[in-house]
Amino acid sequence: MSLDQLIDNCKINDTKAQGELYTLFSSKLFSVCLKYSRNYAEAEDNLQDAFVTIFKKIGQYKNKGSFEGWLKRITINTALQCYRTQGVFDIVNENLIEDEAVTIEDENNISLDYLLQIIQELPDRYRLVFNLYVLDGYSHQDIAEMLKIATGTSKSNLARARQTLKDKITDYKTRLNSQTL
Secondary structure, three states: OOHHHHHHHHHOOOHHHHHHHHHHHHHHHHHHHHHHOOOHHHHHHHHHHHHHHHHHHHHHOOOOOOHHHHHHHHHHHHHHHHHHHHOOOOOOOOOOOOOOOOOOOOHHHOOHHHHHHHHHOOOHHHHHHHHHHHHOOOOHHHHHHHHOOOHHHHHHHHHHHHHHHHHHHHHHHHHHHHHHO
16 A cells, blocks of 8 residues: 555555554654653653544645655654643753854764763753754744744754763773773
């Protein structure tokens, strides 16, 4: 069955088509959920919530643009919604820090698993802005609108996330170097 036919069948609440759509996209969307969740269990919950929303709103998809992009946007918004309702961004009054003030250099010796781990360990507001800006390519203006924060807060949170990651990488490398001596 073609993707267009699968989508059309989902629009009429065909549960078999919904199952196929889930099977087709769940692993990709789960990786998106992992980026925006504190842990594996929360990512699983966000994935399920995202698919509930996808199946409710699939009638709004007009077969224009990337379907996968549409799914990804719903998934990101679903994960972010849980943080909006928890008030993660309510009391953020930080000074503007230059966007490119801190860069992370020489991650080549760091495993991908460790990088993902330390990104997930970032405080929620830093992790979400970091993921949206660095990994998904959203602008600070887009992030500010999505998270209902000021553009300056987005820039500040990104700079603080980068600094935190840089510090953790430096500590990690120091521990590795002291073990090899």
